Amino acid sequence: MERFRRERNFLKEKNPEIKVYGVEPVESAVLNGKWKTLSQNVDLYVSSEEAIETAKLLFLKEGLLVGISSGAAAAAAMKVGKRPENDGKLIVVIFRSFGERYLSTALFDFIRRDAENMTFE
Known part of the structure; x- marks a missing residue:
């Protein structure tokens, strides 16, 4: 969280008009016992299900192997x-989590199921 605060402050110094949002999957904050500290720094929460689905879409449609937190960041972005006040504005997302550590989790169950059901001729 300290790193996020420093980065937010740095960006605000460069451009006071910039909006910087902290994003976290809701369940992650609760499970890690960080709800109170995160709630001070996180502006948007995304369900873990939405974060996982967005990470899957990034993988399937864009070829980006990202983790669940990055999926949450993309979903929030x-x-x-889509907010009317952001029409025509540039939205930037920083992906900090990589997907390789999630290969054996629910994030990539769909690939594992497909591989298990493959038939060989």
Whole structure:
């Protein structure tokens, strides 16, 4: 969280008009016992299910192997981008989590199921 605060402050110094949002999957904050500290720094919460689905879409449609937190960041960015006040504005997302550590989790179950059901001739 300290790193996020420093980065937010740095960006605000460069451009006071910039909006910087902290994003976290809701369940992650609760499970990690960080709800109170995160709630002071996180502006948008996304369900873990939505974060996972967005990470899957990034993988399937864009070829980006990102983790669940990055999926949450992308989902939140899409929500922010749909707000009328952001019409025509540039939305930037920083992906901090990589997907390789999630290969054996629910994030990539769909690939594992497909591989298990493959038939060989």
